[in-house]
Amino acid sequence: MPATTALQTNGTDAVPPSIENEARTPTEPGYRIIRRNGSVTPFDPTKITVALTKAFLAVEGSVAAGSRRVHDVVKDLTEQVVGNLTRRIGEGRTFHIEDVQDQVELALMRSEHHKVARAYVLYREERARERAAAKAAAPESAAPSLHVTRATGEKVALDEARFRRIVEEACEGLEAVSPQPILNEALRNLYDGITEDELSLAPILAARTLVETEPNYSFVSARLLLDRLRREALSFVTGRSEQATQADMAERYATYFPEFIRTGIEADLIDPELGRFDLKRIGAALKAERDLNFQYLGLQTLYDRYFLHTRGKRFELPQAFFMRVAMGLAAREIDREARAIEFYNLLSSFDFMCSTPTLFNSGTLRPQLSSCFLTTIGDDLDAIFKGVKDNALLAKYSGGLGNDWTPVRGLGAHIKGTNGESQGVVPFLKVANDTAIAVNQGGKRKGAVCAYLETWHVDIEEFLDLRKNTGDDRRRTHDMNTANWVPDLFMERVEADGEWTLFSPDEVPDLHDLYGTAFRNAYEAYEARAAAGELRVWRKIRALDLWRKMLTMLFETGHPWVTFKDPCNIRSPQGHVGVVHSSNLCTEITLNTSKDEVAVCNLGSINLANHVSEQGLDLDRLARTVGTAMRMLDNVIDINFYTIPEARASNLRHRPVGLGLMGFQDALQAMRIPYASEGAVEFADRSMEAISYHAISASVDLAAERGRYPSFEGSLWSKGILPIDSIRLLEEARPGVDMDSTFTLDWASLRERVKETGMRNSNTMAIAPTATISNICGVAQSIEPAYQNLFVKSNMSGDFTVVNAQLVHDLKARGLWDEVMVSDMKYFDGSVGQIDRIPDDLKALYATAFEIDSSWLIEAASRRQKWIDQAQSLNLYIANPSGKKLDELYRFAWKKGLKTTYYLRSRSATHVEKSTLKGTDGKLNAVSPASMAAAEAATPIVVDPSAAWGKACAIDDPDCEACQ
Template sequence: MPPATETWLVRKRDGRQVEFHTGRIADAIRKAFRAELNLAEGQPLDPETEADVERIAAGVAEEIAPFAASGPVDVEKVQDWVEIALMRSGHYRVARAYITYRAEHAKKRALQRTEVTQDDAAAAPRLSVTLEDGTRIPFDEARIRRRLAEAARGLERDVNVEELTEEVLRSMFDGISPAELDRAMILAARSRIERDPAHDTVAARLMRMVIHNEALGTHKSDPEDLDALYRHQFEHYLIDGVAAGRLDPVVRTFDTPRLAKALKPERDAGFKYLGLQTIYDRYLLHVEGRRIETPQFFWMRVAMGLASAEGADKSDRAIEFYEVLSDFRFTSATPTLFNSATLHPQLSSCYLTTVQDDLEHIFKSIGDNAALSKWAGGLGNDWTNIRATGSHISGTNGKSQGVIPFLKIVSDAAVAVNQGGKRKGAVCSYLESWHLDIEEFLDLRKNTGDDRRRTHDMHTANWIPDLFMQRMQAGEDWTLFSPNDVPDLHDLYGKAFKERYEHYEALADSGKIKLSRRLPAVDLWRKMLTRVFETGHPWITFKDPSNIRSPQDHCGVVHSSNLCTEILLNTSREETAVCNLGSINLRRHVVEGPDGEMRFDYDLLAETVRTAVRMLDNVVDINFYPTKEAKNANTRHRPVGLGLMGFQDALAALGISFASDEAVEFADESMERISYEAIRASALLASERGPYSSYQGSKWDRGLLPIDTVDLLAEERGEEVNVDRDARLDWAPVRSLIAQHGMRNSNVMAIAPTATISTIVGVAQSIEPMYKHLYVKSNLSGDFTQVNIELVKELKDRGLWGADLLEQLKYYDGALTEIADVPEDVKARYLTAFEVDPAWILACAAKRQKWIDQGQSLNLYMSAPSGKKLSDIYIEAWACGLKTTYYLRTLAATQVEKSTVDVNKFGVQPRWMKNKSESDNVAIERGVVAPAGSPASPSPLGGASPATAIADETPLPASAVQEGAACDPNDPTCEACQ
């Protein structure tokens, strides 16, 4: 505090400048305390209060001194500082008394004045801030400027603090709350992210201040102070969380001081703005709206929940888990992040069920859907058992209405039970392609027709046998049956399915099966592709590779995939399959080598995978199971799904283009390493904890690893699978380990979409190419302009980034291809999704699939789809051994705001957006069967593409082109597997 004798010049309300002693601040504060305490004038305060007065006065004097040194200070400003200081100290009632005192004296002055002077006008009521308890204090512009300056520290070259301050001031209104002020500052920075990603850092820092103020009670800018505060508050957070019923009391049984010491508050700075906003809005625990978690408390809470069953080692394991989570090396799926260490630990992502052909089980299954969805589970339902429309019902001697009316109920139930109010309910229904209701099933997502036979809020997927694909390519017929006439087809695949299917066709030809229908397979294929293009559904998934390559072929059948098409597990009346998910962040494993070159750290990857598999295995024992069938399946087989994200980011960091042989090889090598370490980790867990109970007889038990099953698929198909079987690693030690100890988990790998968790850690989702380098992302937190920060950094380093390039990036819809100023090597490394030929995406996926025991959520991107192109790409997906595909993404209208762009400035539309024809009225149905031996386009998969069933090259109508619905990079609703 400045010495008590120090004096300032103070400007009075009439303009006079007088000497003002600092001791008068304490006198004013004492008067306010006396007024609040109802003490007489001159009556002394108690020693504790007097000390508080002196401390507050010292703080005010210290804050005013720098301003007073440069000239007179307005008396009103001095009084403003006193009010703010009282509020900061928690003396709200005293501050209110002081404010009342000022207001009363202002009224007296107003009554005494006979004319309005210029000075009086300046003293008119100013903007105020309304605190939570209703107290109003003067708005402090300097405080806003200081906070923005702190958030922009080190970024002054790219961030104009005065401009941000002016933006905040423009949004001010009288009575604004502190939360609204915080939001105004964040929005000011956020709105400028497209201009320079440095503003993302500013917005993230401001968001951290908000979180720290809520969870810690204050924000510390000094790292040492923040570190001490974090550790001190950790135990209080646990106590408060348990007392409020938000945390499981088990958290109090950990070695809290050790966990507090292990916290790394500096890792809060690793979040990008959108990641912080996302966890603030939906993941950080709160009590009556106030967040009680910081980001590092959040990661430690997840780690503690996953370590809670580790016995005496649980504190050590919690720290191990925290390390990989907080360092962004691995992230558990959303349900685990929501519910770990809470009183209701539903940690699993998706559930798969098979519906039986009886009314009781149909409605039990719908009820199970509701129970599973309530606790944040995504659903995959197999409906193939249900008899077709017109089939006989023996009990009533009537005719069935088929499967469609029941699916309408499923769709409505998904809307009604919206995952505990946290996100939209989501379900996908599967039907095999020989079911007599398949054509109506294809129409479920159409916007025309009888709305009672439409399911606008439910996803659908085709479960396609190999035999259909072979007949379609050969131009042969396909027969549709009702399941009650062919009851064993549902459980058969490969050669056994073919033999039995042909037997039933013979029975139909002889009149012994009356309810059937025959049509050209290509006609049904054409309709499948038409609906995928028009509505995004049903997804194209393949029954035979999913079953032939399943490790669990000895004890059941894979009847469907899940909501996001990556999980492939057995289901039955007694078993609802459950998937427990998490994803490796590949970008975090790209490091700078001793020579300065970027390289992939496979040793670090091995360490991450081992820890991740242990975390996922723990979910099985900790998890809350909404149905007994789910618990039965998960505890018996213990499947987990380790996936990956940030594939595109890793490629860019390594200097590799997505559309290159190097990218395909990286997909192969990285997935082999993940597979090697994941299988090894499960075998090591089996040595520690024992194998899963249904291990005997599995492919693992028979010495068959995922790579070995590609040949099995080729043998069952009777034709080659278009992918190599090359390996880089010595798998003998892993095989030996399995032979000795077995496997802890029936399945260990599955690549989920990761749209939400990849946003949290700030990388491209899953195995996707970069969507665009500049676009608007929507989620439940709002609309956010996204710019590729790594790209902008590289362009700035090369002296290329500026307003003109930004304008061009907007014009060309977030892609670089047509921007002349960008070097070709940069364009090659930063291709966007619609600039990458889908054959490259398939090539990478095929290389991965040979190492994976489950599947991949594989989106396909086409900038100018035609009937032939669609047919080619899906046939190739089947031919190269993929088990499933996910959304078809076709180019939509721009997502980038162009109101400020001169559309005449940059010339033509990007080449990759052009259609080859101006025709806009030709749909897939115009296609014709390609003759045998049609010329095939080159494929990075090697060899020629299979002969196509649809040869029309005419682009599809631009008016119909859409990017699909849920789970795409811009969708705010579907996150069930992510």
């Protein structure tokens, strides 16, 4: 070994070893290593352990490196390396030796073993120079010929010309991308006998590593994935090996589509009714060029979880997917081919996207298309376990659940049948939690439920503790979301620093159904009865102390969320036929529930980014989108497969839908409006006004065509009270509420149309989180500010580098996009605010969520809320939380008339990878438990520093995709 590479450390001459040269030991089953000479051998994790140990020996000497500390460190590092490799590689199951060494280097850097990492890097560089010198001195030899192993086991010569053509085609029409670096990296990872699947995966993985430096490589990666998908799908439906380029698909889609429908029907995956459409007309309407609009994250998500498959093979191509969904929604239309094509054009253009259950199940034998279900749990064993069973049935086909548990009697309440005392609501919540985990929607996504409890329930303090990591685990629900259902009277007691009384609902049964003045009167009467000794189970507590505990638990565990009972009911159009007892899984649905009615909502979201330009909102395009979208959502109600009768009865009686939006942040950036500005608040107002106007108008048009919904008479709609008008009702019930009531459109004429013709839908709008469908469309989710401008998103499909393409475009225009900028953005966690050479106007425009004061989010949400007949999933962000800030923030949300809030997100102690991502596409952020700020004396919120903040629904949590 050259003397120049030896490290003189602690008297030991040593160098970090090459993993490639270590002795063979037991292997990791199923994975293989491509060596530099092209040979393939089994992957052996213990060689990583040996290499790391020798690296520590080189730096720390034999005594230090032989300690238990180093042994444990090496073991942990080895597990990290193996985990990163196996998670990232997917089904290819083959690593190149350089990839393994890259991961070892990254693991050392992430763990801050900087001296060892430096020694390792230097050794690798020296070995690379030696190999280069040896190669230059050796006589040239012909490159070895490579063969591809087909699924049948047959080996054929690699068609390198086609391989190059596919990569070149994927780069066509995209700025700042080149096929050569992809080809170089991909060809390096080929070996003789490579399988067809591995061959198709190699250029995809190569292109993914380049996304951080040029966002357009995300489109390249998607197009390379399309080639893989085309081979898989076309071969399956035809029964013979078949490939097609993107250019071929302009004609091939039309002939493939009837084959796809036939295959799906034969596999019992597609409703035979779709086979009775005019498939020639439908197939001719498919637009192959729209396949090119996908970014990699969106297409990979569809590939993994949405496209129809059988026997492990996908046979559904993207445009067939959108058409299958459209045909399912048009099945009962008169001219169903024309409507299917209309619906398809809306979906495939990404102007509008249906929610995940609709995308999963439309056109199938079990078309459960609805997104959200709300139930009220009764106060006896039959009712409780019926509620749990209903949860399972509703979740089975991808429904997200919200349960109202307030009627269940509290701890210590009398049980007449056994003459015993109740164990309260918590043990049953544990059962509901475990049911949600057991029913995981066929492996497509985790079952999810949110439990709601009203603030006067005697078990409220135990309810607040449900998500804690300490205490009796039998009284914890680690997987179920929870939310507080807060009456205005409680907030008024908090403001006045008054007392609050907790009751068991079996002794105060009418409180559950009351709100506003009626609730206040009944509640105060029960307080008087309790003081007189007429009630058995009750206790007093300082309202401010309970409020502080609510915020403390919200901060520590992310739960329970804070939602407001009175504005949800006072402004509800359906107060004449029931009560809103809770919201749903994501806090945007506010519909009535009872023992006889399970509320159902059918969701979809407008891609606002597709409806704006630098000149502003395209109102004509928006009107067309909303009109078609509302028809699609209304069709869901009649087509839907209902798993329980109470859901069917409720949905057909009230016909609610929830039209929302996504891409709000993208729209702002397109118009050059910073999120933290009056301009953004004004745009939130005007854009939601336009959506509201056209959604209500479209529902009136549908009522004229199809009839008004059955419970219309007596509703606020029937009285000419639209959402903008119902603000007055809230102001009357709660003087001092601060909501803007300005408008710009002709609401008087629409108000008269509503009264005269009626509405087809009791509710029309709700803004869902859209975490998954926004990925499909390639825009920011929902109404969220950007999380980071450069980060890695993790979900059930893997880890994906995400770069703000608009920011990169602006930085390029100013000559600021280079490797140094990429490094700076990593160092500052995807933020541009602390990078000195970025101009102030771009810092404002591209400020990330934790750089924006959450009061701006509430101001914008309040402006939207005035137009929405339901609610919105509103996350709040605080970079440096304190008790005082949380108190002020949530009181502000209440005063601004919000109906609900969703997650509180606090910046965790994070570490952004400072080294290159080349060859990894690994995580940028390694999120550790949050560092908790000390509570301020004015509001002494006590925080548990060991709490796993944000674990339940981190922004990159692979499990939290339940309401999109």
